Amino acid sequence: MKILQKTFSLTDHGARGMTIASIASFFVNIGYMACMILFFFFAQDILDDGMLSSLSNYLIAIVAAVAFTYLALDWEYRATYNSTYMEARDLRISIADTLKNLPLGYLAQHDLSDLAQTMMQDVLDLEHAFSHAIPQTFGAGAFLLLMIIGIFFQNAWVALAIFVPFALAVGVCLFSKSYQKYCAKRYFDARRKNIAILQEAIDMQQEIRSYNLVDSKRKQIHEAIDQAEKLQMKQELGQGVPVLSAQSIAKLSLALTVLATAWLLIQGEMNALFVIGYLIAVTRMLGALEGISMNIGELFHIDVRLDRIKELKATRIQEGEPTTFENYDIEVKNLSFAYGERPVLEDVDFCAQQGHVTALVGPSGSGKTTMIRLLSRLYDYDQGVITLGGHPLKAIAPACLYSQISMVFQEVTLFNGTVMENIRIGRQDATDEEVIQAARKAHCEEFILKLPEGYQTMIGENGSKLSGGERQRLSIARAFLKDAPILLLDEISASLDVENEMAIQKSLNELIKNKTVIIISHRMKSIEDVDQIVVFEEGRINGVGTHQQLMESSDLYRRLVEKSRLTESYVY
Ligand code: ATP
Secondary structure: OHHHHHHHOOOHHHHHHHHHHHHHHHHHHHHHHHHHHHHHHHHHHHHHHOOHHHHHHHHHHHHHHHHHHHHHHHHHHHHHHHHHHHHHHHHHHHHHHHHHHOOHHHHHHOOHHHHHHHHHHHHHHHHHHHHHHHHHHHHHHHHHHHHHHHHHHHOHHHHHHHHHHHHHHHHHHHHOHHHHHHHHHHHHHHHHHHHHHHHHHHHOHHHHHHOOOHHHHHHHHHHHHHHHHHHHHHHHHHHHHHHHHHHHHHHHHHHHHHHHHHHHHHOOOOOHHHHHHHHHHHHHHHHHHHHHHHHHHHHHHHHHHHHHHHHHHHOOOOOOEOOOOOOOOEEEEEEEEEEOOEEEEEEEEEEEOOOOEEEEEOOOOOOHHHHHHHHOOOOOOOEEEEEEOOEEHHHEOHHHHHHOEEEEOOOOOOOOOEHHHHHHOOOOOOOHHHHHHHHHHOOOHHHHHHOOOHHHOEOOHHHOOOOHHHHHHHHHHHHHHHOOOEEEEEOHHHHOOHHHHHHHHHHHHHHOOOOEEEEEOOOHHHHOOOOEEEEEEOOEEEEEEOHHHHHHHOHHHHHHHHHHHHHHOOOO
8 A cells, every 4th residue: 555655646545445446456367267267177077077976066166256256346346446536536636736825926937738737637647547557457466476376386387487477578567667758758748848839829829920920830830749749659669669578578478388388298297187277377367467568558657647746746835824914014024036046136125004005116127026926925935024914924824815915917817707707706705786886996887888798798718808908997896896905006007098097096096095005107107196115126125215205315216207207208
């Protein structure tokens, strides 16, 4: 059980189920063998003294052997499939639990189609291995061992004639393990890459067509598919050659048994019946070994899938405790953060008080969005600390933290559902009336009522049937509905026209009352009146203060204000 659990990352009850299934598989093999052994004794009795005297005994024994085999098969079936599907279910749930608690930054850095494949296809392959390869390999392995030991006590020569080719066959399979794994990994990686390329080609149709990239994209897809095809052939060969070689070598056991038994027959040390008996036994054992050699290939393959699942599960998840807050002041102390090896924020210090609006400004790439990502725990900071109401963010359970934060980003994500459902994401238990109120405050109602089915209109994948400004306003409506004590706004006016922005501004002023508000805006005019401005420069703080204070103390701030004025008066 321990070996199974460790090798195949099984849960406790999965390992127990797989062990029981392996034992059941062992008894199935014994059942098949029992029928053959009965036949052997039957033949011996006929030759020795005629069969009639013991016919009824044989009939009873045959019925018992068939019943035993049937019961063992039934047991194997139930033990295997019940434990397999439960294990696959638990594995999927545990992967989902891991994904649920991974920093969102992990998802941003990984290919999502790849993760989806790990959850669906990899687990499906494991399911097949759990239900076939593992129990059959262990069951047949134990059966072969028992048979060889049994035959050894009967006749050491015959045991040797069977054992040597079998050991060589298993050796060939094991020897080729690393090459089989290498080929399998290369092929799986290529297949995943293909899916990612195809998905990208579908997602980016607009860019592909408008920049006339159809031919080059098609070429890229063809090359990727050709490459995967070659790797698949190599993988088939990498598996087929050792498996077929192992099976051929194993068949030598039949020839060697014929030679050994024939020689013993000539020497008068064995009678003809035993020769036949051993040959029947070898034939049955060969069947079991062929099954093992094929299953071993599958076990090597699932190794590659298991490695991916282990890697995912080994990723550090976000932890923390449910927390109650006395206030919603956010304090950032000596904060540093890097994306991988690349430092982005260094020694950042500032405090955003509840009831105040704090604006983050700075040149492009200076780290403002990264700061917001850290504040919302989309990523976890490396050094220093961020506290909310005095509690370090890393000590707060992510779900508890998210329930206190409303985020409105420039990039809006909408679900393929109705308008009503999309706004209700802000607060699942909101009534229709509350959703409508939120939509009104975000100035959405005007365009919603023009949609074919109003609030019940399906808005397409990621709101593809809406304009940028409409999508943005829906996400603001969500924030109104959620009414969380912390509000993070990143360039929300970028997609809004002047009329809507001014209209929303009034509602926003209502929304932000008594909340901790942090905003990013490139339009310096819009943040002149906020309580506090934090100026970022290449990941460090250049200055903190009000507009007036910074106009006097920060060159960089003055330059940003000047540039923003110029941009506003820019004409094409
Ligand atoms: P902008 O005003 O243009 O939106 P910003 O001040 O918000 O810029 P950030 O988006 O925080 O800047 O980026 C800061 C730096 O971190 C940039 O140099 C950017 O290239 C880098 N960066 C941002 N996101 C990632 C990421 N996911 N992985 C690696 N580097 C990143």
